[in-house]
Amino acid sequence: NHQPPTTLTFEIEDTGIGIAAEEIELIFEAFTQTATSQNSQQGTGLGLPISRSFVQLMGGDITVKSTLNRGSIFRFEVPIETVTEAEITTPTPMQRVVGLAPNQPECRILVVEDNWENRYLLVKLLKTMGFQVEEAENGAEAIAIWENWEPHLIFMDMQMPVMDGYEATKRIKSHHKSQATTIIALTASAFEENRTQILAVGCDDFVRKPFPEDLLFSKIAEHLGVCYRYQKKTSPPTPPSDELPQILETVSLEKAISVMPKDWINQLHQASAECSYDLVFGLIEQIPAEHAPLIAHLKSLADNFIFDRLMELSAIKF
Numbered sequence: 001n002h003q004p005p006t007t008l009t010f011e012i013e014d015t016g017i018g019i020a021a022e023e024i025e026l027i028f029e030a031f032t033q034t035a036t037s038q039n040s041q042q043g044t045g046l047g048l049p050i051s052r053s054f055v056q057l058m059g060g061d062i063t064v065k066s067t068l069n070r071g072s073i074f075r076f077e078v079p080i081e082t083v084t085e086a087e088i089t090t091p092t093p094m095q096r097v098v099g100l101a102p103n104q105p106e107c108r109i110l111v112v113e114d115n116w117e118n119r120y121l122l123v124k125l126l127k128t129m130g131f132q133v134e135e136a137e138n139g140a141e142a143i144a145i146w147e148n149w150e151p152h153l154i155f156m157d158m159q160m161p162v163m164d165g166y167e168a169t170k171r172i173k174s175h176h177k178s179q180a181t182t183i184i185a186l187t188a189s190a191f192e193e194n195r196t197q198i199l200a201v202g203c204d205d206f207v208r209k210p211f212p213e214d215l216l217f218s219k220i221a222e223h224l225g226v227c228y229r230y231q232k233k234t235s236p237p238t239p240p241s242d243e244l245p246q247i248l249e250t251v252s253l254e255k256a257i258s259v260m261p262k263d264w265i266n267q268l269h270q271a272s273a274e275c276s277y278d279l280v281f282g283l284i285e286q287i288p289a290e291h292a293p294l295i296a297h298l299k300s301l302a303d304n305f306i307f308d309r310l311m312e313l314s315a316i317k318f
Contacts, residue, residue, distance in 0.1 A: 006079070006080055006081075006082065007077050007078070007079055007080070008077065008078050008079075008080045009075070009076075009077045010075065010076050010077075011073060011074070011075045012073070012074045012075075013071065013072070013073045013074075014071050014072055015070070015071040016071050016072065017068075017069060018066045018067050018068040018069050018070050018071055018072055019064070019066040019068070019072055020068050021066075021068075024064060024066065027048050027064070028048050028049055028052050028062070029049065030046060030049045031046065048062070055076045055078060058078040058079075059078055059079045060076050060077045060078035060079065061076060061077075062074060062075070062076040063075050063076070095230040095231065096214075096230060096231040097129065097213070097214065097217045097228045097229070097230060097231075098129075098228075098229050098230060098231050098278055098281075098282065099128075099129050099130050099228065099229045100129060100130035100131070100226060100227070100228060100229065101226075101227040101228055101229050102229075104130075104226055104227060106132055107131050107132060107152055107153070107220075107224055107226055108131075108132045108133075108134070108149060108150070108151040108152050108153075109126055109131050109132065109133050109134075109151055109152065109153045109154070109155065109220075110133075110134050110135070110136065110142060110145055110146060110149070110151040110153070110154045110155070111123050111126070111133060111134070111135045111136070111154075111155050112135075112136045112137075112138070112139065112141075112142040112154060112155065112156045112157055112160070112165065112168070113135075113137065113155070113157040113160075113186065114137050114138055114157060114159075114160040114161060115157075116137075118157075118209075119135055119137065122155065122216075123135050124274075124276075125213060125216075128276065128278060128279065129217075129228075131220075134149055134151065137160070138160045138161055138162035138163055138168075139156075139160060139162065139163030139164055139165060139167055139168025139169075139171075140162050140163040140168070141162075142154065142156065142163075142168050142172075143163075143168055143171055143172060146172055146181065150177070150180065150181070151181060152180070152181065152182065152224055153181065153182045153183075153184065153220065153223060153224055154172075154181060154182070154183045154184070155184050155186055155207075156168065156169055156183050156184065156185050156186060156203065157185075157186045157187075158185050158186065158187045158189075158198065159187075159188075165185060165186075166197070166198075166201050169183050169185075169201045169202045169203055170201050170202060172202070173201070173202030178202075182204045182205070182223040182224070183202065183203045183204055184203065184204060184205045184206060184207060184219055184223070185198045185203040185205070185206035185207070186206075186207055186209060186211075187206055187207075187208055187209065188208070188209045189208070204223065205219060205222075205223065207219060231281075232285075253294070253297060253313065254313065256291060256293065256294040257294060257298075257313055257314070259291065259294075260287065264283060264286065265314050266314070267279075267283055268280065268283050268310065268313075268314040269310075269311055269314035269315055271283060272307045272308075272310035272311045272314060273307070273311055275305070275307050277302060277305070280298075280302045280307075280310065281299075281302055284298045284299055284302065298310070
């Protein structure tokens with residue numbers, strides 16, 4: 001009863017530095033980097049070869065078009081088979097952490113990571129949950145912040161310029177007051193010898209990148225003893241927007257959202273601009289129950305990550 005196979009296409013475009021024509025064929029070779037990447041001293045030259053291997057295992061391939069100093073377009077296609085709803089097994093969802101439980105003591109966490117994007121996402125996630133957070137981009141900065149701020153926990157990237165996580169951890173742990181600080185290493189390595197080395201320099205635990213947020217929160221709870229608030233169990237998930245009845249027309253939706261305070265609408269706009277599902281969902285939960293159609297429609301947009309539409313709605317002037 002399977003439907004005929006079809007093709008799923010992904011295309012990722014950037015406006016970055018681009019790739020020279022003579023280097024296009026080289027970027028998919030292991031441990032090969034473009035001249036620009038070598039100058040930036042970032043990466044290992046393995047990301048694209050590994051990505052291509054995964055796509056090829058799924059029956060597809062990756063292609064790239066690039067213009068130097070203008071950007072690149074990476075594209076891949078994989079064959080898929082459609083299935084009926086009856087064939088889908090829905091796993092039991094884990095409870096999602098939405099914040100610290102009431103009456104928790106202050107928890108200070110220092111995030112040490114040289115990659116700006118990784119650091120930004122981790123800091124934002126932790127702050128959203130209610131933790132006090134500071135950040136550093138290398139081991140030297142981490143030591144300075146630790147001395148003055150005395151965090152309860154440090155997430156320490158191990159590979160950084162200026163001073164790496166190994167040296168920073170050794171210096172912190174050599175101090176008598178370090179007993180009040182837990183250090184959890186962030187590492188991209190899967191090798192057992194690296195785990196041994198990480199623990200030998202004084203780290204209390206480690207997490208391999210990339211890591212799911214529930215693992216991060218469980219590590220914090222394990223070492224700091226914090227308790228969390230979890231997303232309330234609700235009725236079955238709202239179906240995708242293209243399967244929903246047209247609950248509200250655009251005009252009535254704009255009118256419906258105007259019943260909420262202006263400050264709430266501004267917060268919804270900001271949360272949508274940040275693509276923060278948790279913040280958006282928390283704001284939707286504040287809508288009075290009598291506005292059920294509005295709640296259902298906004299939840300559908302949030303569940304399908306249609307943040308641009310949420311921004312449009314919350315940008316309307318009333």
